Amino acid sequence: MGSAPKPLTSRQLASLLGVSQSAVSRAFTPGSSISADLRERILNGANEHDYRPNAIASMLTKRRTNIVGIVVSDMQNPFYPALIERLTQGLQRAGLQSLLFNITRGANIEDQMIAIRTYNVDAVVVIAATILNPRTLMWATEGRRSVLLNRLGQDDIDTVCCDNVDGARAIVDHLHSIGCRRVGYVAGLTKTAVGMTRHSAFTTRLAELGMRLTGTASGGVYSYDAGWRGALELLPERPDAIFFASDILALGGLDALKREGAAGDIATVGFDDIPMASWPGYALTTYRQPIDAIVSKTVDLIVAENPETPRQHLLVGDLVVRASTVPDVTPGLHPQP
Amino acid sequence: MGSAPKPLTSRQLASLLGVSQSAVSRAFTPGSSISADLRERILNGANEHDYRPNAIASMLTKRRTNIVGIVVSDMQNPFYPALIERLTQGLQRAGLQSLLFNITRGANIEDQMIAIRTYNVDAVVVIAATILNPRTLMWATEGRRSVLLNRLGQDDIDTVCCDNVDGARAIVDHLHSIGCRRVGYVAGLTKTAVGMTRHSAFTTRLAELGMRLTGTASGGVYSYDAGWRGALELLPERPDAIFFASDILALGGLDALKREGAAGDIATVGFDDIPMASWPGYALTTYRQPIDAIVSKTVDLIVAENPETPRQHLLVGDLVVRASTVPDVTPGLHPQP
DNA sequence: ACATTGGTTGCAAGCGTATTCATTGGAGCC
């Protein structure tokens, strides 16, 4: 690793090839006014001399960075790493890079927001379910395209979100169809729009089908431990099923029920379909979030010239039935990836 | 969200305040030659007029982006999201942002490498255990600081890596101490330096203690499924313990053993200490990678002016004993985060 | 009183590319 062999500039390449600097620039700009001959000559020359346009300089003049800021807070919930992975890949396919802003609970959010602005990202995708209050958020994203993922917001911000109402209904319908009538609920973050939507859609559907809500435990956070505690909290009421607001909660809850020897008697359902839900040790029935659709919709919104209306996009997923509600579903090992 | 209210430039702010543009620049540059008075006046004015230096322009002149490229490939293994989260936070604390390059198996790695160069990141951290061959890597990181994480490399590249030899020895010693004598091994990626190191240190120590290696299964990848298959493969030899090259393998293996009713008879050990290892349902004994030390060492290397020598940094972790090897260790729920 | 010093400040020259504007040359047309 010898230190910087100082890359060629467009001007240097131009004089090497006996053309103007503008010609070099145009050769690399699709659709610009340049003859096919010249362009090819320049591109060949560039290749030969190992020239590559400096993206920083180009950002300065074009006022476009081709960088998307991704604001994340909750990497503990395995759903998010999976989402982030797919999202960055989707963005890459569209020629965009991902700058990760990791909002830490209690840390100086201000600084992060300032960074978002000074780095001039073209767009911001907010995955952080909580922490960010709307005002801070608006300030940070002012003047640039922004998309909220799995987080509802004001009408004037693009939002891509799993259809929680459909999900909650599908889950309740399933529980009803297998004979459950007394159902408990373990919440995650209760103050978020997503949390409230899942909860209310759930209870509404319960009522419609004449089922009984035996109790609600508020986890306060999406974590294994919270699910464990939530399940234990609901146990005394002897529900015949428990709906956990997310898979990670459900896994904790399932383990708690197993420990208590109650897992066989209580059907458990999660939400998200994280990889672990399909592990034979859990075989969790859950509502699969349509990650691919979420990602492609998000990328579409970001690269679109003009905002669509309406700006709230709900995408439906599928119910995935596994042994945690229907024990005879074969919990065999799924095929190798 | 009205469209861009076009931010102030340093020159505009300067004329607003009746100072020179250079003064504004210096006010924002720590350690530059400017009086405390003037700096304060300018910073106040900047605040008032909502001025903020344009990072892009600054990158162009300073030839520094304050951006670190993070090359990742294996987000399926939960250890990596955890590492990435801590790493981005550590970098943020040092004033660096993280640009995520997600190398997808079989995709156009070339394009990614080109992106790394054109975006002029100051440094590159490579977490991808595989896929990238050394030549491509050298090309991409040419002229900029780079650190390989948990991946050994040539002597002339900085490397930060968990001490796999210490880990493997600690694990074997532990197995020996609890009376195991016939041990099986489930490998992950067998062609990587890390994989080979763990394997050889493991077998060496086995031999030293006069224990018997009953068999080796090569998972080929770090995944739950591979662990499941590996465990089943080793079962016929009736080992009294199995060492899995990573936790994610171990979890799959543990579930397979439970399914076969063999979990009680076979001590299982993993490597990494991912969050799931501590779940009561698994309670996996494992060797904890010193993530904090890894991260801070990495950040140190990146911000250091001059490369240290030697450039290979091995960090030791700790053995974490849980019920998967010592059943009477209380597998109770660990305290809430 | 005068030269020297050192800390402040402004001026101006970049950093590497995109793009406007003017110029040129040739094709096409009557």
Place this chain on the structure above:
DNA sequence: GGCTCCAATGAATACGCTTGCAACCAATGT
């Protein structure tokens, strides 16, 4: 052939900031 018109090219400027350089001023030493 003279004209228009358009595509292709280059010169020049802008993008917003950093920094070397020179000018300046006050304080200090003799």
